[in-house]
Amino acid sequence: LLQLTGIADFYELLWITHISLLVTAVFMAASLTFEYKYYDNPEVLPFAKSIFLMVAFFIAELIAFYFGDFYPTSTFIRIGIVLFIVSLGIHTLKRLRKAIDNSRKASIMEKLAYIDILTGALNRTAYDRDLEGLGPEDEKVVIAILDVNDLKIINDRYGHSAGDETIRLAYKCINEAFGDYGSCYRIGGDEFACIIRGESVDIFPQRLELFRRLVEETAAEMEYQFGVAIGYAHSEYENHQDIMSFLSHADAMMYTCKRKQKKVSGEFNHDAE
Structure with a gap:
């Protein structure tokens, strides 16, 4: 406007623009320093x-301009802007990568929260969660409770490594029999559970026979006796309030199975249920 009215030439007013830019740079530097120092x-x-890098090139531009070197006019500031964008872009990519890594770690930790480390089975927390998730829409449900026989004796006589191997083998049998049709859990030291829903319930008897055969085959290869007792409840699920009686029935059946196995085999189980 001043140039159009003939009051002042554009070149004569550049110092105002430069001072304004310097004041802005100083203000930004002060703000960033305050943010870092007082808000940690x-x-x-x-x-x-990134800002200071761009400001450094801007100052170089001013020095060249006021010392009469007009050849590199706007060259320094362009370089500064490019470096500012590149620097900021690199930082953004680093933050993005860190966010992705943190998200991945959080996802892994969330999964581990529901996994039993020894066997790889779902754990008691996952079992309780899934029991809570049962509802009226689950018209067909089988809950099986399983218990490894004589684990304490195995630990005492053959060592805890043998006990751990027994637990892993028990889960291997359980998972091979029921894992593709439901969810398998380790809910205690020697205790497991399975929840099977929907149409998979119809083939539970066949999977049960497979489980018994797998236990027998595993027992035949062991240097010590191996057995897993199983009990289950099979019902059309109607009300969450029935869950305790539902579980009690499965638990009682499992202990009946365990007593029968011990009666047949004595101290150790030779024939797995």
């Missing part, structure tokens, strides 16, 4: 470095 925000450091 380390996130401002990468941005501050």
Whole structure:
């Protein structure tokens, strides 16, 4: 406007623009310093470095301009802007990668929260969660409770490594028989459970026979006796209030199975149920 009215030439007013830019740069530097010092925000450091890099090239531009070297006019500031964008982009990519890594770690930790480390089975937390999730829409449900026979004796006589191997083998049998048709859990030291829903319930008897055969085959290869007792409840699920009686029935059946196995085999189980 001043140039159009003939009051002042554009070139004569550049110092105002330069001072305004310098004041802006000083204000931004002060703001970033305040944010870092008083709010202890380390996130401002990468941005501050990018800003200071651009300001350094802007100052170089001013020095060249006021010392009469007009050839590189706008060259320094362009380089500064490009470096600012590149620096900020690198920082953004690092933050994005860190966020992805944190998300992946959180996902892994969330999964581990529901996994039994020894066997790889779902754990008691997952079991309780899935029991809570049963509802009226689950018209067909089988809950099986399983218990490894004589685990304490195996631990005492053959060592805890043998006991751990027994638990892993028990889960292997359980998972091979029921894992593709339901969810398998380790809910205690020697205790497991399975929840089977929907149409998979119809083939539970066949999977049960497979489980018994797998236990027998595993027992035949062991240097010590191996057995797993099983009890189950099979019902059309109607009300969450029935869950305790539902579980009690499965638990009682499992202990009946265990007593029968011990009666047949004595101290150790030779023939798995």
